[in-house]
Amino acid sequence: MTRPTLKGRSFTRSSAVLLLSFSALAAYGGVVTSTASASSKPVVVGISLSLSGDFSSTGQAGKLGYELWASQVNAHGGLLGRKVKLIIASDASTPNQAQTNYENFITHDHVTLLAGPYSSLLNLPSAKLANRYHYLFVEGAGNGPAVFGACLPNLVFAGGPASATNAGLVWARYILSLPKSKRPKTAAYPDLNTSFSLGEADAIQKMFQRHGIKTVYHTVYPAETVDLSGVMESVKAADPQMVVSGTQDTDGFAQVKAALDLKFSPKYWFMTNGPENPVQFPATIGKQNVTGFFTTDIWTPTASNPGNPQFVSAYLKKFGGKATTINSTAAETYSVGQAIQFAVKKTHSLTNEKLIRVLHKDSFTTLASGTIHVNKCGEPHGNQNLEEWVNGKIQIVWPKAVSQHAPLIPKPAWKS
């Protein structure tokens, strides 16, 4: 047996020192690399949007709002020094696909943050899924009663100052503020069967009934209904002075088209959705017929919301077009970004639990909601504004303190 030589021992010792040195260097390099990776890695935000299907027009508008927000944040250094990167997947306006998208964002793409899709129908199941993984879920276009009824701890609504249940009450308050001689005495309620539209229309109906405005017709139709002439025929037969339509966009346009065919023009017509679409509403029903339609929203291109002129200017610079063609959904999704940005800046963190806590605790300001505070269920308790199509554009008409034009009533007759 040979004993190790001095030469052999030296070699072994040197190798050990070298090995240890390399290990130390590697460890240090790894830390450096990790740190460098963490600071250079983007903040990835996963968003499911309805780029096709029933909500596609608003889904497309929502995408522009998110993209504008991300580009502005990145132009100012990103979030905590990290660029924001959006991953957008289409959900075809279906809840199942929206859930699948968010599951993939979390488990496959390992996104940092999430942002919500369009409509209560998609937001509720998506937020539930995000809650299972303890992800913050800020959304700007899903304020139906079912959404807040679920009281999810991770949910924050940033797309307006009110839930759907309360949003339409501004219409009820306006009508009840009129002298009795000018108030309608009867009302019809043709409603789309979704949480949002039914929630808003039902709340208005209850308030009117309490104050003596009689319901002469009420029906609920499924989302697949293309031809609403039968519904509007029944509305016309009931001869209401006022129509309160619980609608989304497509069926809202279809209701008006059917009413035009039947030469039915009530004195007061409020829609929960449809008239706020500045391009498609006049395009589908004829721009000569838009005057006198009411809806609620907090945003118009010329509204005095904080940051609005800058938003409109940046939007037109990035996407072109005219201010009057900007869809309010873009402002809502932009506001989602603003809420996320506030939370990250306030906590100096990207940890979802911390962001959830601060958004439920503090007030924050966004384009679409103004300064709001949400409760533990993510629901804000402010008021929307009443809007009306007057002089060829949608304008805030009530309350008076923020109105851009006086309300025009009654609604004028159709122009052929």
Added chain:
Amino acid sequence: MTVFVQALILGGLTGGVYALMTSGLTLSFGTMRVINLAQGIFVVLGSYLSYLFFTDVHIDPILSILITAPAMFVLGFVLQTIFLRPIRYNAHSLSLVMTWVMAIGIEGVLSIIFTTNQRSIVTSYANTSWTFGPFEVPAVRVYAFALSIVILAGLYFLLEFSKFGRAVRATSQRESAAKLLGVNTDRVSAVAFGIGCATAAAAGCLYGLIFIFNPNTQYDLIGRLLAIVVLGGLGSYKGAFIGAMTLGICEALVQSFISPQWSDLPFFLILALVLILRPQGLFGLRERGAA
């Protein structure tokens, strides 16, 4: 009573447009035994073409049919030749998949070009209605119904009294025998498919005048169109017409009198009943050897 008659008027007029939409389905099944799942998107494509001619070139949409119908005839001829003819003999069962692929492809192209914004063809007469006592008769729906009847009548005469029509009927009845008699069945099938697309162009124009559409509208349409042709009997034009009128009237009456939630149910109940009692549909022919 007023509501009942008004519903009959509106439902019947709409049924005429559905009849025109289904004529293409009936033609393609009759000649090729192909259930054309792309018929819905062909109608939507027709709507978009008329919409373009109206908004960009300021041609009345009904007049634009003189341009869009021949254009879509060519499209249909080419699509059948490229996609359906190769699989006709070797993998006929794949034709269902192939037409669905065509539908998805065309929908995708339309979504890129036009986005998914809702559209409607709003002409000066789009909102005109004629008043007869307590009833309103929308002018657009009358024009649509009248044009549908004219086109369907033209199709009927073409198929019944022309040489081409005899070739189509021969191919429908027994392709192998028709071939033996010198009929170029491949060409007949391509021309028939083209005619089906051309009628879809006309139907699309009318649909765009009455309703709101975007590329996804094909999903609403194709289910209804298939149900209509199954009720009427695959390959029967008379059956397709009766089926379409039944759908239009049932929907309108139930929506007005019962509830819009149930407006589809009566039609499908009738469909189920007919299929139990007459599996070949109202006017379809039972095949020899069928159970």
